[in-house]
Amino acid sequence: MRGLLLSLALGGATTIAHAADPAALDCLGPVRHESPAPGSAEWAQRDADNMACARQRIDDFAQQPAALFTPGKTPALDAYRNPASHAGKRFRYTEASTPSASGKPIAVEIYRPCAAGSCTGLPAGLKTFEPPYPAVVIVHGGYSSKRLHRSAAQVLAEAGYMTIALETTAPMGTHGPDAQSVVDWLFATPKAPLAGDAARFFPHWDQLDARMVGIAGHSQGGSTASLIGQTDKRIGAIVAWDNLTALKTGWVDKIGMDPAADLAIRTPALGIGADYYFKVVPTTEPPEPAKTNTQGGRGRGTEAHPKDPGYQELKAAGVDTMLVMLRAGTHLDFSLFGGPASRYGEGVINYYTLAWFDRYLKGAHDPALATDAFKRLTAQSFDDSADRHNISQGLYDSKAVAAGDAITQGNRPYRIAGTPVRDRLSFYFRSRCAITQPGSTLRVGSEDMRAAGCR
Structure with a gap:
């Protein structure tokens, strides 16, 4: 039923x-x-x-x-990622708000890594991190919510990032100004508060490493991340979930701001896309090369159209970039809303998101980590860097429940460690890469990672 x-x-x-x-x-x-x-x-x-x-x-x-479940409805949230269930165990969690450019409050969820002595019962495979922390701002999509990206926010926090997930002040049209307001607030301190109010500064300002701040977003939030990540010079890396958006050719998104004509492309950016949008529909002929482009600079939509305009724009500018297309993935693999999605998409999304920020945020000041992250980005098989954080995507096994919280203990997450990367990539749309080896000017790349890897 x-x-x-x-x-x-x-x-x-x-x-x-x-x-x-x-x-x-x-x-x-x-x-x-x-x-x-x-x-x-x-x-x-x-x-x-x-x-x-x-x-x-x-x-x-x-x-x-x-x-x-709410009776008669699909689950709107991932019950396994309820922050209250894991705060003080896997990460530290607080809620806050800051005024937007329009004066309306922007609600945010803040996830901080566990530091020594700050969490109890830290699960095996996770570790503590001491501040200051790199940070990632997460922007949800249109008509969506920050709560739908709790998996990514928590995974990043467990890996040593302070993550700030915001709720826009309107369903559409304010993503750009609201995200910029949160970025400005993130950098505000008691000595340099936001203009007009001495109390308007980030509550964990003393734990922020301001040298390492990134931005991630989904759908409309992905376009927002694509733009703000290039316009705000304080941001060092971008991850756009369905998908990386071109800023100079065919911009169509209405996020409350537009790219300047003379905008310089400078920030390394990863795009992760999918085979399907909201609906899973038959593909009767090869969708690439696309016959039309109805989405401007966006790499997502209901018709077959180019998925890679953002990637190609960054590559042409000589800026490191990558496009990962999920086999059997949908627009909802990124937001866990309860609609059609693949079992393994979340693991791949978290794997590449972590590797990208490790390479271009933490790795900017940690050569060893940059090298390790580069290996993950170019690997032929997945390691367990994402699996160790996976507590939600999985199949419920009632027979495995012995005691305690049945919902948590009965879930058996899916794993991708040890599986070939090519088997997780779309065979309809090409995954691509153009990235630089750490400590070198040597650029490796591929216009078809499924066939040739990234090398």
Whole structure:
């Protein structure tokens, strides 16, 4: 019954044209048909498999405990990532607000790493970090919420970053000014508060390493991160989740600010995209090269169009950049809203997000970490750098529950460690890279990472 309610709540978005054989379906390993001809039975089977893989996470919801659901509705939040369940154990957590440029309060969630003696029962695999901390500002998408990115915010905090996730003051149209207001607030101190109010400064200003600040965002927030990350010189790295947006060609996003005509592209930026938007629909012919571009500089949308305009803009400017396209991923792999999403997308998203900030934020002042992060970005197989933080995406196993919090103990997260990178990359859209080796001017790159890796 719950599975039916989920399907109805999504308006049939997960209906597929060809039902994949569950016994033969392998969403973690290699695809069943590597290079089928368009229109062939093999093409149709591979496409059906991909669509089925893109809905596995919502299928998993049907097996979750009823406590995770509001009756008759899909789960709007990730119950496993409730901050109250892990504050003081995996990270430190506070809430705050700061006025926006319009004067309205911007609510934020602040996640700080555990320092020595500040957390109890730190899980195995995690470690403490001493301040000052690098920081990442996280911007949600249009008609969305900061709460939908708790996984990324908490993963970054567990890896040593102070993360600030903001709630925009309006569903659309204020993402740019609101995010800029939060960035300005982040840098404000008692000696240099925001103008007009001596009390307007970041509450953890004394724990911030102002040399290392990045910005990440999803959808409309991804365009916001793409822009503010280039215009604000205090920001050292960008991660755009579906997707990195071109600023000089075809800007279409309405975020409350626009790129200047003379904007200089200077900040390293990672884009992570997906096979599908909100709906999982058949792909009957190769979508690349795209016949049209209805989304301007954006790399997302409902039609087949270029996914890489932001990547190509940075590459042309000689700035390090990368585009990772998720196999069977959807627009909701990044926000855990309860709609169609793949089982392994979250792990890949967190893997590359961590590696990118380690390379271009922490790594800017830690050569050893920069080298390690570069290896992760160019690796042929995943390590456990993301898996060690994964407590949510998984399949509920009621038989494994012995005592305590059944919702937490019964979840068995999916892992990507040891699996080939190419098996997690889209076979419809190319993943690309153009990045510089630490301590060198040597640039490695690939316009098809699935075929050739990043080297």
